[in-house]
Amino acid sequence: MTWELVVLLGWGAVMTAALSIVSITVGLAIGVLICAASLSRVAPLKWFGRVYVSFFRGVPLLVLLLLIYHVLPQLGLDVPGVVAALIGLTLCTSAYQAETLRGGFVNVAPGLMEAGRMVGLNARQILLRIRAPIALRLTLPALVNEAIMILKASSLVSVVGVGDLTRTAQNLASSTFLPLEMFAVAGAYYLLLNIVVGYGGSGLGRLLGLRPA
């Protein structure tokens, strides 16, 4: 185990972090839309949201990645593995985030929104000033948790040939015959990234003035 190998694994960790950040961010945006759809009073929208969440939460990410990786070329979209990986991770996390957000919105105390109506706020003001901030406070810890889950789940993109941390460790393990060391160091990198995300999450909570609800 030389310093060079640790640096090589470090580049894998950068790839893992990049994949996770992109899929978490895009997944949040899609998650908000899916959450809105499943809370909608329009039945087809509501059902679309429910089925979307159920499917992408119910299928193992590995199977989802294989599906996307093999189906896209058949649709005429010859995308590189990294794009298929990003699509898979994003779809998966968007479903989890939609469900988390839905839980947050549903659990905002109705009295708070009634109070908003009483003082003459309109629907938009109630949503933006009361419902959304409280839902965010309720869901931030779960969203941080989801970021950690995706960081770990991103290890599966190694299966579709993306050179992330796990893939790098696999390659180095077979070329150096040091699997124990390689996977242990890869694990340490994941742990480090997760600790950063965990602390970052609580720091973000403080920054936004959110108390644990």
Place this chain on the structure above:
Amino acid sequence: MSDFSALREAMPEIVDGLWLTLAMWLAASALGLVLGLAIALARRFGPVWVDRPLWAVVGVIRGTPFLVQIFLLYYGGPFIGLELDPTPAGLGGLALYGAAYFSEILRGGLLAIPPGHVEAGMCIGLSRLQIVRRIMLPEMTLLVLPASVNMFVVLLKETAVLSIITVPELTMAVTGFGSANFAFSQAALVLAIVYWTLTELTGGLGRLLERRLDRFKLA
């Protein structure tokens, strides 16, 4: 998948794969639950020198990907004299992974029991063991049910990862058929539908159980 005779030939292997998936899932869930309960109780009632190392082990398992743990166990194991076949390695890895998460779920449940209930037990002269068995464990069961069902579903989905270390479970069997017959996307689609059905069934059973146990809830 136009060639149905190929499918018919591969069917026994796929059915075996499905059984292996279900068997490993249930075995790992049961082992993980028992070990997780032991860890939770040891950390709750044991001395600090038991709690601290367990805290670290649980943290490491929860902070690293299951795939890396499995690789470490399966490819790294032989270097420390732990030579396991894919299936036992997968089962052991999955059970340990489940145990770490279950221990946290159960510990949360133990900590959420209102202290007044335990005090009430002490007041009427129950022994410590009786308090754990008659008050803490039943109350904890109700508290942890939703999170535990969720964990069962997670473990079911993680069994698919075991195909990567060549455990001949469902994903391995179906993708094997897919690559032998150039039906990659059909194979993945079938897998998605089977796992989706299984996870929905598990979730549904969990919700049913929750409703059945609802009447035991205090206030």
